[in-house]
Amino acid sequence: xxxxxxxEQPYVPALKQHSGSLRVNLPNRVCDPxxxxxxxxxxxxxxxxxxELGLDIMLNEHHATATCLSSAVAIPAAILARETKRAxxxxxxxxxxxxPDPLRAAEEIALIDVISRGRLExxxxxxxxxxxxxxxxxxxRIMDRFWESHDFLLKALSSHDEPFNWEGEFFHYRNVxxxxxxxxxxxxxxxxxTASKGNAIEIAKRGHNIATMGTGYASKSVYDAYxxxxxxxxxxxxxxxxxxxxxxxxxxxxxxxARARAxxxxxxxxxxxxxxxxxxxxxxxxxIDDNARMLSGKAAPRTLTxxxxxxxxxxxxxxxxxxxxxxxxxTPDQVYRQxxxxxxxxxxxANLLLxxxxxxxxxxxxxxxxxxxxxxxxxRWQEYRPSAAAEELQAVARVG
Amino acid sequence: xxxxxxxxxxxxxxxxxxAGPPLLFLHPGIGIAPDxxxxxxxxxxxxxxxxxxxxxxxxxxxxxxxxxEDLAYHYLDFMKRLDVRDVRLVGVGLGGWIAAEIAVxxxxxxSQLVLANSVGIKVGDRETRDIVDIFAITKxxxxxRSYHDPNAARRDLGALSHEQRRIIARNWESTARFGWSPYMxxxxxxxxxxxxxxxxLILWGESDRIVSVDYGRALCKAIPGARFELIPSAGHYPHIxxxxxxxxxxxxxxxxxxxxxxxxxxxxTLSP
Numbered sequence: 001x002x003x004x005x006x007x008e009q010p011y012v013p014a015l016k017q018h019s020g021s022l023r024v025n026l027p028n029r030v031c032d033p034x035x036x037x038x039x040x041x042x043x044x045x046x047x048x049x050x051x052e053l054g055l056d057i058m059l060n061e062h063h064a065t066a067t068c069l070s071s072a073v074a075i076p077a078a079i080l081a082r083e084t085k086r087a088x089x090x091x092x093x094x095x096x097x098x099x100p101d102p103l104r105a106a107e108e109i110a111l112i113d114v115i116s117r118g119r120l121e122x123x124x125x126x127x128x129x130x131x132x133x134x135x136x137x138x139x140x141r142i143m144d145r146f147w148e149s150h151d152f153l154l155k156a157l158s159s160h161d162e163p164f165n166w167e168g169e170f171f172h173y174r175n176v177x178x179x180x181x182x183x184x185x186x187x188x189x190x191x192x193x194t195a196s197k198g199n200a201i202e203i204a205k206r207g208h209n210i211a212t213m214g215t216g217y218a219s220k221s222v223y224d225a226y227x228x229x230x231x232x233x234x235x236x237x238x239x240x241x242x243x244x245x246x247x248x249x250x251x252x253x254x255x256x257x258a259r260a261r262a263x264x265x266x267x268x269x270x271x272x273x274x275x276x277x278x279x280x281x282x283x284x285x286x287x288i289d290d291n292a293r294m295l296s297g298k299a300a301p302r303t304l305t306x307x308x309x310x311x312x313x314x315x316x317x318x319x320x321x322x323x324x325x326x327x328x329x330x331t332p333d334q335v336y337r338q339x340x341x342x343x344x345x346x347x348x349x350a351n352l353l354l355x356x357x358x359x360x361x362x363x364x365x366x367x368x369x370x371x372x373x374x375x376x377x378x379x380r381w382q383e384y385r386p387s388a389a390a391e392e393l394q395a396v397a398r399v400g
Numbered sequence: 401x402x403x404x405x406x407x408x409x410x411x412x413x414x415x416x417x418x419a420g421p422p423l424l425f426l427h428p429g430i431g432i433a434p435d436x437x438x439x440x441x442x443x444x445x446x447x448x449x450x451x452x453x454x455x456x457x458x459x460x461x462x463x464x465x466x467x468x469e470d471l472a473y474h475y476l477d478f479m480k481r482l483d484v485r486d487v488r489l490v491g492v493g494l495g496g497w498i499a500a501e502i503a504v505x506x507x508x509x510x511s512q513l514v515l516a517n518s519v520g521i522k523v524g525d526r527e528t529r530d531i532v533d534i535f536a537i538t539k540x541x542x543x544x545r546s547y548h549d550p551n552a553a554r555r556d557l558g559a560l561s562h563e564q565r566r567i568i569a570r571n572w573e574s575t576a577r578f579g580w581s582p583y584m585x586x587x588x589x590x591x592x593x594x595x596x597x598x599x600x601l602i603l604w605g606e607s608d609r610i611v612s613v614d615y616g617r618a619l620c621k622a623i624p625g626a627r628f629e630l631i632p633s634a635g636h637y638p639h640i641x642x643x644x645x646x647x648x649x650x651x652x653x654x655x656x657x658x659x660x661x662x663x664x665x666x667x668x669t670l671s672p
Contacts (some may be wrong), residue, residue, distance in 0.1 A: 133536070138580040140573055141466075278536050283576035291569035296559045 001350050001382045004090050005050045005370060006058035006246075007357035008268075009043045009076075011036060014066030015267060015359050023065040023275040024133045032065070040069055044079060046357065046366050051084035053374030058090040058246075058353055060125075063098075063134035067271070074108035081116035089116055092123030092191055092211060092246075092353070096149040097142045098135035103173055105149075106156035110182040118183035118371025123191035123211065124150055130275055132282040140284030145170045147202070152323035158186035191244065199226035204229035204238070211244035211353065214269070215301045216311065216324035219245060220346040227347070240386045245343070248327040248358065251335045251372045261365055262318045262329040268322065268358035269313035281393060328354070332376030339377075340384055402434060405451075405476050411460040417449040418443025421511070421654075422474070422484040423449040428493030428517075428637060429575035431457050431567065440637040442646035445654070446488065451478065453498070455574035457567055468494075468520070468578050468586060472501035479509045486511040488654060489598075492639055493611075494575060495519055497584070503600075504592045513596070515619065516603040516648055517611055517636050519579070521590040523618045531584045532610045535576060545609035547635040593622040600626040602652045603646065605634030627653075 014022060015278045033085050047057050057080060061073035070076050073091050080089055089112070099105050113120040126146055132139045148170045155164065156178050163177040182188065191209040194200055195218070201382045203210045204226040212219040223243055230238050248269075250262035273280065281294070303311040305323040313326070321327035324341040356373060357366040402415050409637035415432065417439050425432070425439065432439075432450050442448050452459040453471055465474065475498065479487060489510050491499030496518020503513050523530045534542055543553045557565060600623045604616035613630065620628040629649055634641040 136581055138576065140577040140580065277538055282535060283573045288566055288569045288573060291573070294560055294567035295560075295565040295568060296562070297558060 001240075001379050001384055002056050002088065002352070003373065003381055004056040004058040004088070004244075004351065004353045005047070005356050005373065006060065006092075006353060006367070007043055007046065007355065008060065008062070008068040009040065009070045010268075010359055011066040011069055012039065012360060015271070018066065018274065021274060021276040022067050022132045022271055023062075024279045025276050026064075026066055036069060036273065038089040040076075042363050043069075043357070044076065044083065045077075046363070046370060047080055047082055049367060049370055050374070051080075051087040052165040053371065054086075054378055055370065055374050056088040056090065057084065057120065058092050061094055061095065062128065063131050065130065067268075074112060077112045077120070078108075078115060081119070083200075084116075084119075087119065088121050089119050090123060090353075091128075092121075092244075093193060094123060095124030095125050095127035095131055095135075096153065098127045098131045098137055099123075099149065100135070100137060102149040102152045102171060103176060103178075105154050106178050108151075109188070110157060110178050110180055113183040113188055114180050116183075118188075120184070120188040121191060122188040123193065124153070125193050129282050129285045130279050132285070133279050138284070139282040142284060143199070154187060154190070157182045160207040194222060197222055197246070200225040201229045205233070209242050209244060209351065211246065211351070213246040213353075214303065214313070214326050216326050217306050217342075218304045218345060219325075223349075240343075240348045240350035243347070243349035244353055245346070245349050246353035247325065247339075247342075248329075249335065249354040249369060249373060250327065250329040250355045251369055251377065253331065253333055253372070255330050258330050258334075259318060260362060261369065262321070262327060264337050264360045264365075265327070265355075265358040266318050266321060267269060267314070267360065268355070269316060270325065271314075271359075273314050332372055336377050336380050339381070340386075343384075344387040350386075352381060373377065401588060405481065407474060407481055408462075410454050410465070410474070412454065412478070413452045415439060415448070417448040417450075418446055420446045421486060421488065422447045422449060423488040423650075424479070424484070426489070426491035426495030426498050427452065427456070427474070429456075429571060429579070430493075430637070431571045436639070436643075437530060438647055440641035441643055442650065445651055448615075449482070449484070453495075453574070455577060456571050461574075466577065468497055468501055471498045471578065472505055475502050476509075477507055485509055488512045488514065490514040490650060491516070491518060493519060493636060494584075496520065497586075497589075500589060500593065501586065503596055504589070507596070507598045510598045511586050512653060513598045513600040514603060514653065515600065516631075516638055516646070517605050517608050517616065518602075519584040519611055520586060521593070521619055521622065522582075522585050523588050523590075523611055523615055529583070530611070530615055533583065535580075536609065542610075545635070546637065547619070548605065548607035548633050548641050550640060558593045566588060571582050590622050593619075596623050596625060596626075599653075599656070601649065602626055603638060603649055604628070604630050605636060605638035605641065606630045606632050607634060607635040610636045640655065657658050 018026050059073050059076050061070045062068035148168050156176050163175040166173045191211050192203045193211045195215050200222045210226050248265050250258045252258035303324050311320050311324045328338045356369045405412050415434050439448050454465045455461040487510050489499050496515040497520030500520050519531050544550045547553045580669050602620040620626045631642050632636040639646045
């Protein structure tokens with residue numbers, strides 16, 4: 001049972017400096033290098049605090065955006081591989097669909113794993129639609145490129161006896177020989193994010209960890225597709241350690257204070273779609289049928305509350321976010337109860353990923369958020385066993 | 401009469417109209433409608449064949465079809481399969497690019513080439529975008545840049561069936577599939593156009609703000625002996641906005657005949 005803390009490392013002043021688009025076409029003249037340096041040092045300090053307090057660390061990257069100053073996740077991961085001592089370092093993720101050179105990705109990953117003495121957790125992601133503009137890789141067939149990159153990457157990390165050759169549809173290499181080799185055997189645990197049942201099946205087939213992000217109670221059907229695939233393959237049921245969920249965290253000594261923090265953090269979901277419209281849905285990113293439904297203006301909401309109410313993250317209230325399982329907010333007692341009730345409702349996960357800093361949540365507030373999480377929530381979370389998993393164990397025991 | 405044809409394992413839908421010399425019409429990225437007025441006008445003189453490209457409309461798509469070059473090979477197979485000769489090859493927009501690639505590869509079944517508001521070549525320097533990035537502008541901007549009269553483009557998408565919306569979504573996706581990068585062109589095509597040995601007419605909707613008239617003139621200049629003709633009151637899709645003028649220009653060009661504008665090659669002068 002682990003808790004990974006993360007921040008997207010936002011360029012905070014941009015929240016009030018954009019003209020309707022925080023991503024892709026917001027010119028970088030609004031980015032002050034002095035402020036950026038200060039912010040990055042602050043965020044790395046907050047990550048170092050997580051390491052000291054027993055939390056694990058999650059990092060990600062985005063491109064051409066004020067929402068995330070981490071434009072190359074290998075760099076903060078490498079810094080923290082050296083600066084931290086014990087935390088697992090989860091990259092979630094490494095957007096391999098948008099990387100033209102998976103060999104370079106393999107080299108970065110192996111190097112980080114070695115520097116961290118085998119503490120890397122490797123999440124591979126399709127990436128959000130807006131990354132397409134920055135990578136210029138064709139969004140049509142993005143998942144075909146993702147899986148070829150995935151296959152190459154794992155082979156590159158796990159091949160040690162002789163250089164190998166790769167002549168695929170998307171990538172060509174000869175004499176692949178990754179130095180230094182990765183520390184963990186055969187490679188760091190692999191995670192993949194998804195919001196779709198189809199991808200959940202592919203992830204399950206490969207036995208990777210599955211992570212859902214901000215999909216609330218809709219996560220259950222994704223988890224179920226993963227479990228069903230294990231059953232169809234006659235494998236033992238996957239334990240909660242195979243599942244991860246990312247939500248927001250606003251915890252404080254009093255509920256009122258937590259709500260005030262949550263209100264600041266709610267700017268994140270409210271501005272997630274603050275991007276020039278043409279970059280929101282590049283061709284091929286969604287299926288033809290999904291795009292046909294969008295043309296009709298009747299697309300199904302992605303985020304649902306426990307009672308099936310659709311949430312529009314761009315206009316939602318803090319209460320909406322709590323109801324949807326997107327945000328855990330309140331005193332440590334309240335937060336722990338919300339998290340475990342949510343986990344039990346969607347089928348049980350052992351990897352709790354928490355965005356504990358977003359937009360204008362300042363350093364002092366973030367430190368308090370992290371400290372309460374580590375001291376008041378983490379010890380209880382380490383003792384928690386998802387009820388769904390417990391039921392499955394009992395079922396196995398009865399059959400046995 | 402419309403039909404489905406199997407070309408090397410890919411099922412293709414073809415609109416077929418009229419009788420006479422064959423005319424192969426290659427549609428732009430938005431596809432081709434069966435009730436398209438221009439096809440009926442051309443059908444008065446020609447046997448019109450207007451297929452949907454692989455990946456467009458309801459045509460199939462082989463997994464290894466991913467470039468405009470693949471589409472050009474597909475149409476060489478198409479013409480061979482139907483055994484059509486002396487073909488008038490007409491392409492608009494993306495279809496013009498495909499047509500130019502076909503003519504560069506093998507013009508033995510072609511009698512004339514007509515490229516309308518065609519993409520496909522690089523004209524400016526490396527920091528100049530010759531063709532507006534249709535994937536980086538709003539749908540409203542796209543419509544206003546594409547048509548002389550944007551009101552003509554307005555459609556109530558909510559009134560369409562799911563199948564009709566699927567075709568719109570599929571055409572948009574396939575336009576990106578074939579034109580994403582290098583964006584809407586083949587860097588080598590401009591140089592290869594000097595190989596063209598088919599009488600060529602370049603038609604250009606004067607109000608096109610996706611691909612400019614200057615781009616059209618540069619395309620014309622790259623093709624030996626090509627003639628340039630503007631179509632007023634039309635944008636990127638002159639066959640839709642000015643079907644009568646578009647069809648008449650093709651009919652007039654056909655009247656000029658293949659041999660009148662063809663320059664003699666050295667081989668022609670060597671009698672056995």
